[in-house]
Amino acid sequence: MAEEPRCPASSDRELGMDAKISRRDFFDGVAATAVAGAAVTALAGCAPGGDRPWAASPASPVAVPDGADYPPELTGLRGNTPQALSIPHAIRDNRLGSVTNTASVEDTGEHYDLVVVGAGISGLASAYFYRKRNPGAKVLILDNHDEFGGHARRNEFHPEGRDQVLIGYGGTQAIDTPSVYSTEAKGLLTDLGIDLKKFEKYFDQKFYDKFKLAEEGDTVFFRYEDFGRDHLAVRSKDMSTEDWLADAPLTDEGRADLVTLLDKPEDWMPGLSDDEKKTRLAETTYTDYLRDIAGMGEEAVNFCRSLTSDEWAVPAADWSALDAWADGYPGFDGLNLDDSTAHRLNAFSVQRFWGHEDPYIYHFPDGNASIARLLVHRLIPNSVPGKDTLDMDSVVLAEFDYTELDKPDNDVRLRLASPCTNLQHDGSPDAADRVLVTYHSTDGKLHRATATHVVMAAWHVMGQFLMTELPSTQRIAMKDASKQPLIYANVVVKNWQPWVELGMRHIRFSSGDWAVAQLDYPVSLGGYKHPQDPDEPIIIQMIGVPSPEGMAPAKAAIAARHNILHIPFEGYERSIRQTLNRALGDGGFDAKRDIEAITVNRWGHGYAREYARPFDRFWPDGPTPAETARRKLGRIAIANSDAAPNAYTDTAIDQAHRAVGELLDS
Structure with missing residues (x-):
């Protein structure tokens, strides 16, 4: 019998890299660079065998399909795209020119009671809280992405064999542990029409048992790179550890x-x-x-190395x-x-x-994108034509009209693909009666509006560049907020029979590009139906955690971000196909035949960094960089989960509430 190959490599054609799927509607445009080729080769793990140099294919114009102007339907590379990061990176690298030079900035003549920088949940909640206290307030929200919600990102698909849209989440998964939510955060959910008890019915808690799928944590893929041979270990109920590991390498x-x-x-x-x-x-x-x-050998260490990655x-x-x-x-x-x-x-x-054991069931089909969508509709009622009110049920299938977000008659205007470039008081921060807000518009020019108040709800690593009036100690503290990178990939497959055949719903990989792969959560509400038949299309979600080992998390995040932002979509696609073939092959999975669509949500700036020992010596006694970074400056208050720092939705909401209070109560 021939020795099993160490690396089960496949050619591009065998993997289906030449297959026609929904994957390149939004191309990242950097695939031709030499640095990208090197980075992607590292990503895939195995040397590419095949018919074309997949790691360095030239960027070329791609026909835009019908509906491509609706951001949730865009596939391919999403999240922190090069388009969204181009102006922020130009500011960081001092390549944009002088944003305070009035000769280079066009004054829009617009004045707002509040300008919010950042349309994530913290920014949207800031606008909501401000308007709740000032119902007639005029508000402008700016964001560098072509979609609102920040990490709360919605992905939509229209696979063959399914009459209804298939909805996935490209970032924030769930309302995690709502029992710890503050009064303000719980109150916001209630205001938005979210009744948490309904999830007890909407999340099918018998789904996994019905198909005899192993519990989360009971399926581990031993990678050949760590153990010399690929092996999928699925632990069924009542199986001993010895039996579970009996055939493991x-x-x-x-x-x-x-x-x-x-x-x-x-x-x-x-x-x-x-x-x-x-x-x-x-x-x-x-x-x-x-x-x-504990004296464990390297095999046990390798088995545990990715246990913390997903969380x-x-x-x-x-x-x-x-x-x-x-x-x-x-x-x-x-x-x-x-x-x-x-x-x-x-x-x-x-x-x-600690001590809170809420079930992990508080999940919309699009994760917390539904919270962002409900906030936008409360702020801009005409954003969903014909819908005066939305709640947790009706928002799921609501189709937003993005052309309504920035209409002149709106009390609240949401201006996407318009990154802020500078925030400066019109005079001394202590005495000025307005703030000058400069932003880069879709026409390629710098524009300026003014505001009575500003909430800076963007990443703090950008705040240090936008707010040049900040004292040096505060700018240094903002620089500390280096978010942990994440990759959220949604892979639409024609069926999920291989998962049923193998008896699992969640895979943890011992190492590599992907920490986990899992079947989409079984949630049905508001007319949306989660797939119930293993022959139906479904979304496989894959989470990648690129931060390397052996350095402090903040430094590791920077290193990982520099790497992943140079990887073209094709690199992620090839890695996804190869990883799923290796893990699901014994269940009959074939990436070339079974994959219908791929959306990769690349979050170079992902989770807000958690303070923890042994790397953060100031924790828990403080003072912490976040406490310094979030200090109000004149008419500008600071929000975003970086201000905690803590990567949870309720934190983003709480920071928004604090920031608005600082503006209106001072």
Whole structure:
């Protein structure tokens, strides 16, 4: 019998790279660069075999299909596209020229009570809270993307074999742990017509059992790059760890390590008190704990390296062992730690979620894009023709008219693809009665409006460049807010029989381009129906966490961002096809035959960075960079989840509420 190849490589033709699918309606335009070719080769993991140099295909004009002016329907490369980042990067690199030179800026003559920079949930909520206190206020919202919602991004598809649109989420997944939401955040959801109890019915909680699909966390793909052979381990109910790992590509020592780690962890820190153990764990990464304290070999370490990736957007080598214990990752039961409350050195999110075990069911088909859409409709009622009111049910299938967002007669105007370039008071920040707001318009020119108040709800890494009046300490603090990069890919397949055949719904990969792949959540509401028949098309969501190991998360984020922003769509596509073929092949999956559409939501600026030990020595005693960065300056207040910093929807809402209060109560 021939030895199994280490790398199950396939040619481009075998992978279906030449197949006609919905994938290149929005091309990123950088594929021809040499740097892109190098980056994509690294992404795919295997040397490309095939019929064309997929990593460096030339960018070419692509015909725009019907409906391509409706952002949710655009496929291919989305999220932080080069188009959305071109002006911000020009500002960062000082290539835009002097944005304060009045000779180069056209004055629009517009004055608003409020200008909001950033149309994510924090920015939209800022406009909502401001208008709630000032119902007649005139508001302008600016954003550099061609879509509103920030990371709360909606993806739509129209696959063959399905009469109804197929809806996916390209970013923020869910209303996570609503029991911890503040009064203000809960109140906003109520104002928008969101009744959380309805999700108990809308999320089909019997779906996975009906098809005998393994629990999340019970399917791991051992990659040949880590273990010498590809292997999909699916753990069915009542299966022992030994049986689960029986065929895995492990040595006897590696298998014994994992059985000990998962089933019989010891007290590897004898003689220390509870607080002494937790303090030491806080100063140790999870990987170092496994290797240096628990004495695990490299196979066990490799098995655990991606456990933290999906939740925190960093690998195990960049997450503290204390927070790994709090999250329930393996290896800590033998320490007999007191879990009645969080430790002061736990990360902020870990502490605030402690003791709250909300089910993960509060999910719209488009994730929290529905919250953004409800906010836009409250602000601009004519954004959905013929709909005076929307609620959690009617918003799901509502089609927004983007031509209505920036009409002169609107009390609130939402101006997309219009990045702000400068915010400056008309005089001293302490005495000025207005703010000059400069932005880059779709006509390629700089324009200026004025505002009585401004909420800067964009990324803080941009705030340092937009607000040149800031004191140096505040600009440095904004620079610290380096978001963790993420890739959210939605892959439409003709059917999900391979998942049923293999008995799983979620795959964690031991390493590589993708941390997880999973079937779309089974949510049906407002006339929208989640696929119920395994022969129907469905969305497979894949999440990539590109931050490398071995450096502080903030520095790792910068390195990863520089890499992924030079990868063309074709690189992501090839990696997706190869990864799914390798993981699902035994279930009968064939990427060339089965994939109908791909949308890659690339978030170079993804999760707001979580303060955590051992890298953030100031945590938890402070002061934190976020506290400095969010200080109000004259008529400008600061929002965005960076101001917490904490990458959750309720945080974005809370920061918006605080910012508006600072403007109106001072």
